[in-house]
Amino acid sequence: MIVVGVIALALLSPASPIIDTPAVPQAIAAPPANAVTKTPPIPPFYDIAIPPPAAPGTLVKSEPVAGSPAGVASTRFIYHSTDNNDKDQVVSGLFVKPTTAPPAGGFPLITLTHGTTGTNQHCGISQTPFEPNSPSYYTYQAQILPLVEQGYAVVATDYQGMGAPGNPSYLVGQIEGRNALDAVRTVHTWQKDVNPNKTVIWGHSQGGQSSAFAAQIANKYAPELPIQGAVVLAPGLLPSLPLAVQGLLAATQPSGQTGFVMEIAASWSRIYPDQMTPADILTPAGVAKLPIVDSVCGNQVFDAFQDAPMSTYVKDPVPAIFYTLATENTPGSEKIQMPIIMAQGMKDTTIIPQLTLAFDKQLCQMGNTVDFHIYPNDTHPGVVVASRDTVQSWIKDRFNGNPAPTNCSNQ
Numbered sequence: 001m002i003v004v005g006v007i008a009l010a011l012l013s014p015a016s017p018i019i020d021t022p023a024v025p026q027a028i029a030a031p032p033a034n035a036v037t038k039t040p041p042i043p044p045f046y047d048i049a050i051p052p053p054a055a056p057g058t059l060v061k062s063e064p065v066a067g068s069p070a071g072v073a074s075t076r077f078i079y080h081s082t083d084n085n086d087k088d089q090v091v092s093g094l095f096v097k098p099t100t101a102p103p104a105g106g107f108p109l110i111t112l113t114h115g116t117t118g119t120n121q122h123c124g125i126s127q128t129p130f131e132p133n134s135p136s137y138y139t140y141q142a143q144i145l146p147l148v149e150q151g152y153a154v155v156a157t158d159y160q161g162m163g164a165p166g167n168p169s170y171l172v173g174q175i176e177g178r179n180a181l182d183a184v185r186t187v188h189t190w191q192k193d194v195n196p197n198k199t200v201i202w203g204h205s206q207g208g209q210s211s212a213f214a215a216q217i218a219n220k221y222a223p224e225l226p227i228q229g230a231v232v233l234a235p236g237l238l239p240s241l242p243l244a245v246q247g248l249l250a251a252t253q254p255s256g257q258t259g260f261v262m263e264i265a266a267s268w269s270r271i272y273p274d275q276m277t278p279a280d281i282l283t284p285a286g287v288a289k290l291p292i293v294d295s296v297c298g299n300q301v302f303d304a305f306q307d308a309p310m311s312t313y314v315k316d317p318v319p320a321i322f323y324t325l326a327t328e329n330t331p332g333s334e335k336i337q338m339p340i341i342m343a344q345g346m347k348d349t350t351i352i353p354q355l356t357l358a359f360d361k362q363l364c365q366m367g368n369t370v371d372f373h374i375y376p377n378d379t380h381p382g383v384v385v386a387s388r389d390t391v392q393s394w395i396k397d398r399f400n401g402n403p404a405p406t407n408c409s410n411q
Helices: 002-012 137-148 173-190 206-221 241-248 258-271 284-294 299-303 320-328 353-365 382-386 388-399
Strands: 059-064 072-082 088-098 107-113 153-157 194-204 229-233 340-345 370-375
Touching: 059 173, 072 173, 088 137, 088 173, 107 137, 107 173, 107 206, 137 153, 137 194, 137 382, 137 388, 153 173, 173 194, 173 206, 194 206, 194 388, 206 229, 206 340, 229 388, 241 320, 258 284, 258 299, 340 353, 340 382, 340 388, 353 370, 370 382, 382 388
Parallel strands: 107 153, 107 194, 194 229, 229 340, 340 370
Antiparallel strands: 059 072, 072 088, 088 153
16 A cells, blocks of 8 residues: 555656666676676685674775776775674675875765675675676676776675675665665775765665665764765665565466565575565475575576476465565665665666656655656666766765755655
């Protein structure tokens, strides 16, 4: 009922600015090298004894990433964060900065939250960022590198359980948001050429959801961090997912969404063990095949469940707990204390575009400052490229202290 009401609100409200430009060509938005078809081995760096608890943002260890391109310095690191129960958790991440001299005050910092690469230790983006078809290659090439080329340092959390040991936290907003904020804390105490007063959150897809969550919790979880705003691109919003899954269960053909459901089942059953088990949402065949999610990444996860309809693996009807946890892990339940720029491609077949439109209206109704841009011709990866100049201009203005724009009709 909440989802229906929010979507109705979106349809009845004035349209946000539409950027009616030609679609970004597929060869640029999603070249073959970006597809995640490799699951790399876990490097020895991540095989650690769990250290005693420490303050969130405390560095555990770091090492340079081999093969960094000219002009770029890349380091993988492990740091302390907290889970959704406030318990200490080590997390890994990637730090990238220009090799040029920093500007006065240090490099402005982007804390980047990545999109879906998988859920297990093989799938973190700090492992093989320069290797085509690996889980981290697309994030580095399409998202991190363009920001570094603008003169920013970028810190990108792997998320809990992806790299460093831990339970997978796929689409668990509180954990992903905390991981992103604690990565900033780590950089501030570790990298002396980064400006501690200039930070923006940036995320696409799963990372869009994570970015919005980090922005939402920052004022309470990390109030000492000066953060100028959040970039939220094609966010992976969840309220409609159980409804969509319920509809797909009637299909007789395999669905690309099955892999997402399996990743959620693998993650949420560990994060919320008292509320959900794999057998609550999966059939016996689904439970039997679930271990695949713990061993491969990217396209290999989705391909593994293309041999049968979703109903082979997912229970019908979808259990009530799926709806409950989907709502809990959707941002926007409270006002966000920083400006947001958001973009959505309307040819997106991974994220439901109408839900992003509804999310914009919900944020506006709550008094948030939102600069929303709609790209009618662009796909899920295409919107990252199509919005790049607009987003980079917006980030520059935030770092320069200019007033944040909004196209909310009630402001």
